[in-house]
Amino acid sequence: MKLSANLGFLWADRPLPDAINAAKAAGYDAVECHWPYDTPASETLAALRETDLTMLGLNTPRGNVEIGENGLAALPGREAEARAAIDEALAYARATVTGAVHVMAGNCSGPRARTAFVENLGYACKEAARDGITILIEPLNHYNAPGYFLNSTGQAADIIREIGQANLRIMFDCYHVQIMEGEVSRRLENLLPLVGHIQIASVPDRGVPDHGELDYGYLLPRIAAMGWERPIGVEYLPAGSAETEISWMARYR
Numbered sequence: 001m002k003l004s005a006n007l008g009f010l011w012a013d014r015p016l017p018d019a020i021n022a023a024k025a026a027g028y029d030a031v032e033c034h035w036p037y038d039t040p041a042s043e044t045l046a047a048l049r050e051t052d053l054t055m056l057g058l059n060t061p062r063g064n065v066e067i068g069e070n071g072l073a074a075l076p077g078r079e080a081e082a083r084a085a086i087d088e089a090l091a092y093a094r095a096t097v098t099g100a101v102h103v104m105a106g107n108c109s110g111p112r113a114r115t116a117f118v119e120n121l122g123y124a125c126k127e128a129a130r131d132g133i134t135i136l137i138e139p140l141n142h143y144n145a146p147g148y149f150l151n152s153t154g155q156a157a158d159i160i161r162e163i164g165q166a167n168l169r170i171m172f173d174c175y176h177v178q179i180m181e182g183e184v185s186r187r188l189e190n191l192l193p194l195v196g197h198i199q200i201a202s203v204p205d206r207g208v209p210d211h212g213e214l215d216y217g218y219l220l221p222r223i224a225a226m227g228w229e230r231p232i233g234v235e236y237l238p239a240g241s242a243e244t245e246i247s248w249m250a251r252y253r
């Protein structure tokens with residue numbers, strides 16, 4: 001089982017190149033991040049080359065976070081900003097040889113939001129396809145992301161099927177799926193052809209994935225048995241330092 005350190009949460013207090021080095025030292029096989037834009041892409045790329053780690057994914061900018069914006073792609077009337085955010089994320093991904101961009105929908109609902117999301121995703125897929133980049137959409141739970149447009153795997157699957165682009169996939173975050181829908185292993189197995197990335201954390205506290213209501217001792221071998229070979233994103237909120245918490249990893253190797 002290969003694991004990817006999500007540097008949006010792990011070593012998030014360090015500059016991104018230092019966090020990449022910390023992930024390498026801790027034994028992770030890959031990294032992924034949330035919003036790397038304060039770090040010049042050249043510095044991120046240098047750290048990736050030095051550690052021989054791949055950046056699996058990054059998120060589009062969220063808009064005005066001070067007023068609670070959490071993405072722009074499903075906001076009717078904000079198409080120009082949404083596409084600028086997609087362009088910025090794709091440029092950073094190209095410059096750092098990152099394989100996927102998570103297009104964040106934002107806080108909205110209703111048919112006009114869905115239309116905006118579908119059209120902006122169509123744009124993102126076409127722009128990304130030129131460089132072999134995958135576009136991800138992630139259903140988020142309504143405690144961490146109240147009002148977020150995308151909150152179920154069924155909704156994500158419908159949108160992916162409607163757009164019909166081969167590089168559009170679900171970011172299946174077991175933490176969010178368990179909170180919103182349950183039946184994580186069956187749901188993942190059914191959706192597997194549409195899944196581009198998998199993430200894990202304990203539920204409900206979003207801690208180290210070795211306790212709580214989801215049994216990763218069962219789930220991770222089950223995911224491997226489904227034929228999943230890519231690194232799984234470890235996206236938990238460290239209670240202390242991520243270094244002192246890595247002993248859980250040994251169990252899943």
Ligand SMILES: O=C(O)C(=O)[C@H](O)CO
Pocket residue numbers: 034059102138140173176199235
């Ligand atoms: O919150 C999550 O689970 C994510 O993976 C996103 O990238 C949004 O922060």
Ligand SMILES: [Mg+2]
Pocket residue numbers: 138173199235
């Ligand atoms: Mg996630």
